[in-house]
Amino acid sequence: MALLLFVQIVLFSLIARAPNLDAWGKEGHYMVCKIAEQYLTAEASELVTELLPADAGGDLASVCSWADEVRFRFRWSAPLHYANTPGVCNFNYARDCHNSHGEKDMCVVGAINNYTAQLQTYGDPSSPYDLSESLMFLAHFMGDVHQPLHVGFADDEGGNTIIVHWYRRKTNLHHVWDVNIIETAMKDFYNNDLNTMIEAINMNITDEWSDEVNQWETCRGESITCPNKYASESIQLACDYAYKDVDQDSTLEDDYFFSRYPIVEKRIAQAGMRLATLLNGLFSSKSAAKNI
Ligand SMILES: *[C@@H]1O[C@H](CO)[C@@H](O)[C@H](O)[C@H]1NC(C)=O
Ligand SMILES: *[C@@H]1O[C@H](CO)[C@@H](O)[C@H](O)[C@H]1NC(C)=O
Numbered sequence: 001m002a003l004l005l006f007v008q009i010v011l012f013s014l015i016a017r018a019p020n021l022d023a024w025g026k027e028g029h030y031m032v033c034k035i036a037e038q039y040l041t042a043e044a045s046e047l048v049t050e051l052l053p054a055d056a057g058g059d060l061a062s063v064c065s066w067a068d069e070v071r072f073r074f075r076w077s078a079p080l081h082y083a084n085t086p087g088v089c090n091f092n093y094a095r096d097c098h099n100s101h102g103e104k105d106m107c108v109v110g111a112i113n114n115y116t117a118q119l120q121t122y123g124d125p126s127s128p129y130d131l132s133e134s135l136m137f138l139a140h141f142m143g144d145v146h147q148p149l150h151v152g153f154a155d156d157e158g159g160n161t162i163i164v165h166w167y168r169r170k171t172n173l174h175h176v177w178d179v180n181i182i183e184t185a186m187k188d189f190y191n192n193d194l195n196t197m198i199e200a201i202n203m204n205i206t207d208e209w210s211d212e213v214n215q216w217e218t219c220r221g222e223s224i225t226c227p228n229k230y231a232s233e234s235i236q237l238a239c240d241y242a243y244k245d246v247d248q249d250s251t252l253e254d255d256y257f258f259s260r261y262p263i264v265e266k267r268i269a270q271a272g273m274r275l276a277t278l279l280n281g282l283f284s285s286k287s288a289a290k291n292i
């Protein structure tokens with residue numbers, strides 16, 4: 001019995017440590033959620049803490065990669081991490097938001113709408129949803145939709161089948177955008193320290209980008225969030241930067257890195273600010289309603 005338990009624990013930790021095939025790496029998601037946390041209103045922050053599982057220790061960022069850990073257990077959730085276009089540089093919900101069986105809404109944009117709607121039932125005792133899971137999914141997918149190659153071409157699976165060398169290491173283009181650009185930036189500029197990198201991004205949010213931030217957060221009409229817009233931006237950036245000048249077997253090094261890492265840093269900032277705005281919108285109206 002004890003041996004079986006031991007084997008299970010070892011297996012579980014191996015699985016938990018398996019590389020992310022299809023998401024900003026752990027660092028990317030962590031930064032998105034850390035940035036968001038700083039811009040939550042007191043009310044939103046309180047309700048987020050209330051919804052988090054106990055082992056999150058009140059820290060949203062600590063469960064920001066949970067959706068990647070359960071993608072094998074909840075197989076239906078795997079297509080919710082991305083969307084693909086048929087080789088074109090624009091996103092069209094009706095055309096592109098489905099899983100491989102053609103089931104509608106099963107893509108990252110549909111998922112953001114879905115978990116936003118679920119969280120809108122907060123405070124309603126008849127809500128059938130596990131809102132702790134809804135929150136963890138939402139925080140994760142808001143990150144994914146900002147990774148340009150999470151809205152890439154179907155033919156190359158968002159760059160997964162494009163084998164490249166990142167400096168001297170063999171990898172694929174999708175992984176370069178999930179992980180390698182962030183890792184190299186951390187090593188070259190931030191002393192390998194995630195918090196230093198987050199601080200640098202925060203600094204730009206308050207200085208360099210302050211004029212744009214309002215616009216990042218604005219959606220057309222009354223919409224509380226607009227994942228269609230985020231996905232459209234991503235596929236455009238995928239065409240203009242991620243896929244540009246890359247072929248099967250390309251070697252990507254300084255030229256590519258120095259022209260692309262600013263895109264990655266800005267997408268992380270946008271994802272964080274938009275997640276905060278969304279959670280603030282969701283939870284301030286709810287707590288206002290609760291107080292009536
Ligand atoms: C919406 O959420 C439910 C519960 O997690 C899930 O079963 C369903 O597949 C989700 N659909 C989309 C489009 O995200
Ligand atoms: C901050 O903005 C400057 C100017 O656009 C840019 O060069 C730099 O890479 C940005 N740094 C971060 C951490 O985003």
Ligand SMILES: [Zn+2]
Binds near residue numbers: 067068081140144
């Ligand atoms: Zn993901």
